Amino acid sequence: MNIETAYFKQKALITGGMGFIGSNLARRLVELGADVTILDNFDPDTGANSFNIADIHGQVRIVQADISDEAGLKDAVEGQKYLFNLAGQMSHVGSMQDPFKDLNDNAVGQLKLLDVCRKTNPKISIVFAGTRQVYGRPKYLPVDEKHLLAPLDNNGVSKRAGEMYHIVYHHVHDMATCVLRMTNTYGPRMRIKDDRLTFIGWWVRQLLDGDEIQIYGDGSQVRDLNYVDDVVHALLLCACNPIARGKIYNVGGEPVSLLNLARQMIDIYGSGKYAIVSFPENRKRIDIGDYYGDYSLIHSEVGWQPRISLRDGIQKLMDFYVQNKEHYL
C-alpha cells in the first residue's frame, strides 16, 4: 500500500510522540494529512520535549498520560486506525539503576496498552519500537532476526518482554501487531541533554559545547546508524502493510566504527576533538561489542531500506542543533 494514500485523513496515535522518533513521525504524518494524536507522559528523561512539536502544535492532539494509565489510554486508543507505539524507558544504564521502573514502563505498561487495544479497538494496527539490545553481544554479523537473544542488561529484558507481548497478542487475539528492532537512530530532535540515552546525542552536545568527544574502548567498535527519517519511513511502511502483521523486523544501516563516526561528525561540524578513553565500569559490562543488523527481511517483505547517507544525515543533524541548541540543553 502507498504511504501517501494509507495515512491521508486517517487517525493515528503515537505513544511517546513528544520524544525523538515520535515527534519526527508526527510531523511526517501531519504532512501526509493524517489526524494525529500524541500520547506522552512528558518525562524529560525519555526525551519528551515540547519544542519537538512546536511547529506542528496546532495540528496534533496531545494527551498527557502514561501508557499505564488505563482511562487515558482507552480514550486515546478509541477510533484510531494506527498506533505507533514508541513509549518506553530506553536507558540501559537507567535500567540497571532502577530495574523496577524499567520493567514497569516497558513490560507492564506495554501489556496494559495491548490489553486496552484488545478490549476497545481490536482492529487497530500497531507497530512497536523494539531494540537490537535484545540480541546482546552478537555471535555473528550482520545480525539477522534468527540470531540468539541474550540481552546483557535489564532494559534488554524488559524491551524483549514488550515485543513478545505484541507477537503473542497477534497469535492469540488476532491483533495486527508488528515489531521493529531499532538500532542507533539519530537526527533532529534527539535528546542531547546528557549521556543517559544515546551516545550520538551526547557527542553532539560535546561538539556544540566545545568539549572533547569521549570514545569508550578503542574506537574500533562498529555500529549501524539510521537517520530518523528512514526509521519513520519503516514505521509508516509496516503499519499499513498486512504482510508485516505478527512479524519482527530489524532495521539497520551502514556499519561505521565509532572512531570514524566521531571524525565525520567533527569534519562536518567544522571543529571538535575526540579522545579514546577506557569504559566506565557501569557501561563496560553491558556493552555489546560490534553490531550491525541484517535488514534484508524488511527489505524483501515491506520494501524498506535506508535512503539517507551517513554524511547527509550527520549534516542535517548538526545543522538542526546549531540552530536549535538552546531548546535541548
Next chain:
Amino acid sequence: MNIETAYFKQKALITGGMGFIGSNLARRLVELGADVTILDNFDPDTGANSFNIADIHGQVRIVQADISDEAGLKDAVEGQKYLFNLAGQMSHVGSMQDPFKDLNDNAVGQLKLLDVCRKTNPKISIVFAGTRQVYGRPKYLPVDEKHLLAPLDNNGVSKRAGEMYHIVYHHVHDMATCVLRMTNTYGPRMRIKDDRLTFIGWWVRQLLDGDEIQIYGDGSQVRDLNYVDDVVHALLLCACNPIARGKIYNVGGEPVSLLNLARQMIDIYGSGKYAIVSFPENRKRIDIGDYYGDYSLIHSEVGWQPRISLRDGIQKLMDFYVQNKEHYL
C-alpha cells in the same frame, strides 16, 4: 562436586517449596542432610499443598511469604548457600485470563528476588526453574538451547523475562545463577485438582475418578516427560557446580506420543479409557505442537541425564495417587 557432600549441613532455600517439584526437592535435601527452608505463598492454584511435606514437616523451616514480599524474602535469603527458585505462575491458560498477575509473579517477583539476593546475599547459588514454553512451536526437533525463542502465550513471555533477569544478574552483578528449562515433569505430589496446570496431573485425576482421558488433537503430538526425581537431580547438580553459572540448560526425556502415554497410564493403572477430542479454542492457539528437548548440553557440562524410565515413573506416579488421592482433590 558430589551431591552427597555438597548439601550436607548446608543451608538451602526453596521458593515454591510447598509445590510439586519443590516439595520433592525438599525431601531429597533433607535426606542429604541439608538445612532446608521453604518459602511459599501457599497459593493452591500453583500446586502448594501442605500434604506435600507432611512427612518432613518437622525437618524443614517454612516461611509463608510471596517472592514479592521484600521483608520476608530478605529474612529467608540471609545466610543461605543455595536457592532453588521454583516459585511462579505456571498456568498457560491462567496467563491468558490474567496476564498482569502472571507478569507480576514471574517477572516483577523474580526481579525482586534477585535484587534482594544481590543486596543481602550476593554469593548465593541460584537455580531457576524455567520452561520449554519459551521456545514456542518448535522449528526442529529435538529442540536445543540455540532454538529461536517465540513463546505463544503470556506465560512464555513472563517466564522468559524471569530467566533473562537471572542471566543478566550473572553477567552484570557476578551472581551465581543458572536456568533449567523444564519440560513436562510428572510424579508424586503434582497437582491433580483440575486441568489448570499439567495435562498429566489431570489425566491421573480422570483415571482415578473412572472418567475418560480426553486427548486433545489427534493423539500423535509428541512430548518428553521427566520423572520428578530426575528433575530434582538436575537442580542439585546445577546449584553446586560452578560450570553451570550463567548457563541455560534444557532438561528432557524420552519422546512419547500423547496416545501412547495415555495407553501406558491405563495399562499400568489397570483400567481406564481415553477419547480423542478436538482442542478447546483457548488451548488450541497456545498449543506448541510436537516437542522434545535436546539435553546434551547439561549432560556434557554437568553430567545429568534422566535415569527413570517412563514405565517405572508412571508406576510410581499411579501408586502414589492410589494411596494418597484424598489429599489432592
